[in-house]
Amino acid sequence: MARILLVDDDTDFTSATQTLLRAEEHDVSTVGTVAEATGVLRREAFDMLFVDLSLPDGSGLELIRDDGPKAVIITGHPSIETAIRAVRGRVVDYLVKPLDKNQLIKSIESAALDKPTRRIPRIDTIRPANMIGESAAMKSLIKSITEYGPTDLTILITGESGTGKDLVAQALHNACNTDAKFVPVNCGAIPRELVASELFGHEKGSFTGAGAKRVGIFERAKNGTVFLDEIGELPLDQQVALLRVLETGSMVRVGGEKEIPMTARIIAATNKDLEKEVSEGKFREDLFFRLMVLPIHVAPLREREGDIPLLANYFLEMYAKEHGTPSRFSPQVLTKLESYHWPGNVRELKHTVLRAAILNRGKDKVDTLPDNFDRPPKWSDDAQGLRAGMSIRDVEKTLIEKTLDHFDGNKKLTAEALGISLKTLYNRLCEYEEDRV
């Protein structure tokens, strides 16, 4: 049982909430103004505060103190500003009206578990060593990570392919100052029929092939972070399941009945325009807003003025240590790198630097760049070799062969560019060879 003070000037709401929470055996008092709440808090002790941000005589934030009870913010007008201001106090949750009973119960349970939602970031770990850049866009990104990282709020990272959204997710997790796990999952890489089992786990015998119980990613992460990369690829039916988990804070394994509490924080990322996906009916609007609690946009490399030389030098020095290649660029090469618009962003720059390092092996500096570095293949524009009706397997084969060709047969670079392991690449190439035989 928790002793709760509910501060809101809407008496219909406070009275209904009081009745609902009393039925759950919580002791609930209600007041309607900052002044009344201040008086009650001075006289009585509470475990928790449920407080509306917008009160007749001021902001509910005035009632949240470091030495006071844990607080849940309630607002009808969510904004990043209020969310950020809110998480600086003893805030365990941030709820947006209209509310339901499950949200209230989940918040009370979070507080009872003493879940460390307000953690002090370790500044040295917020910015990973490989997050390079001094541009205004990069500084703004680091600021967002510093502010959003220590919260438990859901974050949606957007940005073009190759901008490093995965690094941002890792940095947000690191900023929590927690030893809990960071569990990344690429939603686009899981076979459609296995998505539910992968995310939520399954019970033994729940479907053909489920020979043993399996714990899903959300359970495995415990109090850590689940990073849902390429969230835009999540099938619609699983979007419903994810929404349910986010709303109720609990999940059920495939083939199971028991509700399992979900204590992990969710960070999602996409390179798609999710608003457009919503308008086209490919992504659920309610899930979009659930994920958009705190949005972070990672700028493309062409908008990060001054960062290209810093990144290029960083990658070059890294390869020099690993492969004994040159560790500096000639000024002309750096100028060329800076003047290119990098549609493939940091990932493309990294691959170009590696190819340049190999090309200039034995020299004291990199003074030439690969011939076609600024003319990447326009597969997406003219879809060379692709036609409607091709099987996925044939498309994959074409893509692998073209990428291999682009990287002059270098399998390591090809695997990196395609986002698959070297082992997978070799397996595919063996399969194609067998097909030919």
Place this chain on the structure above:
Amino acid sequence: MPLNDLEKAHLKEALHKMNNALNSISMQAELARMYAQQDDNEMIGEALGIIMSQCRQCSVITQSTHTLLQDD
């Protein structure tokens, strides 16, 4: 056409009131569900009454906003 400050203030207030009404409807629906489990028809009727009243409130808000936009 961009809204003037007065119209913006009206819309802001309308959204605030609408949100409160929806919040109240949501919580009363939760109460009705709880009373249904307890077979308490009288209290279910009371919760539904408040829901109806809040729906009427929403209707007034949407009509006043509609009038404002038409006048504009």
